[in-house]
Amino acid sequence: MDKVEGEQEQDQAQLIDGKAIAETIRGEIRDEVARLKEESGGRFEPGLAVVLVGERKDSQTYVRSKKKGCEEAGIKSFGTDLPETATEEEVLAVVREYNADPRVHGILVQLPLPSHMDEEKILMAISIEKDVDGFHPENIGKLAMRGRDPDFVCCTPKGSVELLERSNIPIAGKSAVVVGRSNIVGTPAAMLLQRRNATVTVVHSRTPNPEKYIREADIVIAACGVANFVRGDWLKPGCAVIDVGINAVDDPTKKRGYRLVGDVCFEEAVKVAGQITPVPGGVGPMTIAMLLQNTLEGAKKAYEQGK
Numbered sequence: 001m002d003k004v005e006g007e008q009e010q011d012q013a014q015l016i017d018g019k020a021i022a023e024t025i026r027g028e029i030r031d032e033v034a035r036l037k038e039e040s041g042g043r044f045e046p047g048l049a050v051v052l053v054g055e056r057k058d059s060q061t062y063v064r065s066k067k068k069g070c071e072e073a074g075i076k077s078f079g080t081d082l083p084e085t086a087t088e089e090e091v092l093a094v095v096r097e098y099n100a101d102p103r104v105h106g107i108l109v110q111l112p113l114p115s116h117m118d119e120e121k122i123l124m125a126i127s128i129e130k131d132v133d134g135f136h137p138e139n140i141g142k143l144a145m146r147g148r149d150p151d152f153v154c155c156t157p158k159g160s161v162e163l164l165e166r167s168n169i170p171i172a173g174k175s176a177v178v179v180g181r182s183n184i185v186g187t188p189a190a191m192l193l194q195r196r197n198a199t200v201t202v203v204h205s206r207t208p209n210p211e212k213y214i215r216e217a218d219i220v221i222a223a224c225g226v227a228n229f230v231r232g233d234w235l236k237p238g239c240a241v242i243d244v245g246i247n248a249v250d251d252p253t254k255k256r257g258y259r260l261v262g263d264v265c266f267e268e269a270v271k272v273a274g275q276i277t278p279v280p281g282g283v284g285p286m287t288i289a290m291l292l293q294n295t296l297e298g299a300k301k302a303y304e305q306g307k
């Protein structure tokens, strides 16, 4: 039987275009940076410092796109590259230098650090007012507390929620499942959704039958780091899927020799979900946009205090 036009059920999820949404946000940041520079008579410029230790190809790529993002937004970027063999004390010294530098409003130490370093010790050394990654335990702690706000919210979870909001997907009163409990994505994502009045369940590597919970979810944020982990038939029809995963799988047909896939089996999920982010082009570009946004926020606070 023919269906009335417009009432036809969609057989494919709507794509949430993270790349386009991130580009819009970057434009907003660029305008605000320009306004700030003008207001200060050219004396004030937001600045981000990026510290890279070691020679990991993926880290080098990310750091390059962060610096490029800064440049496009009118944010000054500072960079320190240290060799894999650097000592923890050398990294701490760089962090302290940027802590004290008034031109720097955000400090990012690219993770993962070489295994001989105590990651938490280094993250804790970053001044709380410059912790644009939002990884400092004090920022995570404030995020977890009702009635408190962190100075900065971690970029990937913040970008994930921003994608929902800018796609007009309701969060309050909805049931959300976060897959994965990492300090930098899963846990803060769960706290952010809870702050927006979702009812949140976190499933992880020790959860028997995670699909049992995912099937009830209006919103799924997948951040477990396992390629194609969430299957299409685990999803509630019409749900919103935010796929944080970036897993490289071998693909000889690609120039690079691999392609990126998410933590959700996209080909299956796109037939069931109502909205879904692609990988690449979903959460990844938002992470960088949120980093620039956090840097701008930090800069504005410093500017107001300096006036």
Ligand SMILES: Nc1nc(=O)c2c([nH]1)NC[C@@H]1CN(c3ccc(C(=O)N[C@@H](CCC(=O)O)C(=O)O)cc3)C=[N+]21
Pocket (backbone or CB within 6 Å): 061, 062, 065, 108, 109, 110, 111, 112, 133, 155, 156, 246, 260, 279, 280, 281, 282, 283, 284, 285, 287, 288
């Ligand atoms: N201190 C710290 N802060 C971070 O925010 C941080 C980090 N360390 N370590 C590594 C992860 C990963 N991360 C990404 C950023 C952008 C993309 C991104 O732009 N991805 C593109 C494509 C990338 C490609 O094609 O290789 C996309 O998904 O469309 C991905 C991943 C930030 N991280």
Ligand SMILES: [Mg+2]
Pocket (backbone or CB within 6 Å): 180, 181, 182, 204, 205, 224
């Ligand atoms: Mg896990």
